[in-house]
Amino acid sequence: MTIFGPAVDVRPLFPRERQAMLDLLRALGPADWAEPTVCPGWDVHDVTGHVLNDFMRRLSGRDGHGGAVFADDETLPAYLARVNEEFVRATRQLSPQLMIQLLDQLGAQLDAVWAAHELEAPAGLNVSWAATDVDSPAWLDIGREYTEFWVHQQQVRDAVSLPGATQPELMAPVLDVFARALPYTLRTCEHPDGTVAHLEVLGPAGGRWSAVRQDGRWRMVTPGGQPAARVSMDQDTFWRLATRGITVEEARARSTASGDPELTAAMTTLLAVVA
Template sequence: MMIFGPVIDVRPLFPCERQALLDLLGDLSPAEWAAPTVCPGWDVHDVVGHVLNDYMRRLSGARDGYGGAIFADDETLPAYLARTNDEFVRASRQLSPQLMIELLDHLGPRLDAMWAARDLHTAADLNVSWAATDVDSPAWLDIGREYTEFWVHQQQVRDAVSRPGAVEPDLMAPVLDVFARGLPHALRMHDRPEGSTAHLEVLGPAGGRWGVARQDRRWRMADPEGEPAARVSMDQDTFWRLATRGITVEEARRRSKASGDEELTAAITALLAVIA
């Protein structure tokens, strides 16, 4: 769907991102494994347990076709994910750091093989709700969303233990690119004349420029050309933290420069690229 812009193929990056994580985890002290993270109530051990849960859930569902999800009465998807994520994290507290490292190392290549076998242009296993709720997501966007999930959790661990890294452009730029595909959804409530455009510029070695245009009564990804009705500029650290609510919308706006249509710039600076 051209709504989402050109295809991003992140599949070759999973082993690189995972190796950076494994190298990091193998170097942590017991005190660092217990360090609190930005995730409420979760320490580093818990975040790693959550990543392990992500690995196993995707292999079980997408590779093995195992439909083990059981929703409580009237439970929404965000509520289901919050509950089951917390349940797994609590259970994983009995696992040693070494065992979790070994499991990630063992399961990771199986995930890689699963992604490699996918046709990027088919329908996603799981729709990316923060990019659109009224059309099916393509497989490449679902896989890209998974890459951003792993990368962001690695950054949360790095923040918790004050270890910089994994922000090289080849690893970070695709994260920002995938997050930017949430722009049409972020602007969905704002009707504008046909052909209206808005631009987002993310500054830094991994940054870039993205545009959206009003076409056929909806916003779609478009080349950032010409003079837009709204323009927002922010640095790469601000953008990924905004998109994952590592910082508040208000903080992101303080760190950004905006011009033009104020409703559109407000919507861009409220972009969300996680399920909430």
């Protein structure tokens, strides 16, 4: 039984998500680009620059370029915070129009990078919030990148009060990929084999996911049977919890839980970003 559950193929969705982002950015006025976002210290221009960084970083990896290196004793979260901030500061020299053009032009190249991957092959970058002791499959790495772009689009939309891109075909895969953090979220819960924890996300893009304790670790499993713990929340709460757009306490206040309190408490700390 795989730890991560069945593959999610988001590759056909990148052009659609990107087009929604480009349409959004093209509709912004000059003042909108300076609106603050939920990302500390970053405005809309900065978040857009960060997305451009993601594009360029992945395309540079395609070319075999190693990129920035870790400083002495630097943790992964510290490394990412540093290099992301360095790039964002540099992109403050770029006009919004130029960043839009670059995202548009580089996007098709990035689509080709994803298309060249075998979904079940080893990932180019392991997904640390899903497992730290098992290699990630390519589909999970690619899915992680899709969630990154979609979430940053939502952060821009929140900042300028222009909701969108939440139709199920675009949003549901984000929630599905985030749910694959469930086994890692439960990793410290030492329960008997066969124990099941169930997560339900309500809304048009929502779904149901379960993790089972088997052979001393938690694994994704097809929902069914009677779980030892159950947590339910709406789709907006779930993606914001997973990216810490809201606090754990806020998510718990917006959720319903039943069953084993240790499991429900752990499930409502689910995190699907590096932090």
